[in-house]
Amino acid sequence: MRLYKQRDQHILVDRSILRRIVDYSELSDDEVALEIGCGPGNLTAELLKRAKKVIGVEKDPRMVNLLKKKFSKEIEDGRFEIVQDDALKVSFPKFDKFVSNIPYSISSPLTFKLLKHDFRLAIVMYQKEFAERLTAQPGSKKYGRLSITSRVFCRAEILEIVSRKAFKPPPKVDSAIVRLTPSSELKIIDFDLFVDLVRFSFSMRRKKFGKIFQSWCEKRKIKPNEILKELGLEEYIEKRPEEIEPEVFAKLTNGISEIGGSA
Missing domain, CATH: 1.10.8 (Helicase, Ruva Protein; domain 3)
Structure with a gap:
């Protein structure tokens, strides 16, 4: 299947990193995971080993057809649900944890859409530069609107840097795995x-x-x-x-x- 770089179709193929992402999520067998941008289902397969159910949102109809074939048994058993739609337009279902290697071009709007929902934990693969801005502290050059505004909703921390070589085709930049923990410490009236x-x-x-x-x-x-x-x-x-x-x-x-x- 041909992948489109302009659509941010960079597939994470490093199995050890896929497993670590799921380990970071601390998913249990009574939790529902939401995955945005499932692609061919590499991360989906790892999530299904831990979660009670995985709900995937995928825009590319070719990938959706592949996922339906690959996880036909899990779909039949009610453990996997695939939604073919735009992640920025679709209403998110109820879920416990968000675990995704998201399309980098929609990192900001998708993150703030996520943060307005109730969830226990999110493990997200971002472009490294975006992750650094998201987690930046006061006084640093990358500290700005993104890091301040996200702080209203969560605590964000980089767990590890991921080489571009872990993807096919490789993107032009490295990536980072980020943990988002909901927080209500910062109260905002307006x-x-x-x-x-x-x-x-x-x-x-x-x-x-x-x-x-x-x-x-x-x-x-x-x-x-x-x-x-x-x-x-x-x-x-x-x-x-x-x-x-x-x-x-x-x-x-x-x-x-x-x-x-x-x-």
Whole structure:
């Protein structure tokens, strides 16, 4: 079967890595796993050894036909369900754990779609550069909108780097296996307001936050100095966006929401 690089069809063929992905997931026989982009079913086969049931979403009709033949018994037994659809458009079914080697071109929208669902754990193969931005800490060059916004929903950590040689055909870049653990530590009152401030701040990431916050507040008819003083955040005026923790953005926008400043 011909694979299309432009469709992100890079098949993970290294068996030891496939097994480790499933090991990282700690799947048990009473859990349902969701897999996006099943391809020829290499990871699917490993998941079926552990999970009560695997639900796969695959867009390519050729792969769907292959999966139906390969796992006909598991489908008949109700242990495997294949959905032919676009992962960004289909409604996710109820599942316990998300375990996938996803198409890299949809990493960001698919990740945030996932994070808005209830699940216990996710093990995801990402492009290495995306994984580094997702897990970046304050003060690093790759820290930005992605790492801050994802922190609202989860804790993300890189488990291992995977060589491009583990795939056929090999992609141009290396990959990384990432664990996403749902977290409710960061409370957000108005998520859209939070995202807007983060996006605005990193559009001017070389400027100091005091100037950025002032411009953002003027756009929203908010008095910035009073907000910063009231919340005890004056120390961040001279810092740049990449030096500011997610908790600070949350405290700012929550404070604005509580006084009605987002109207």
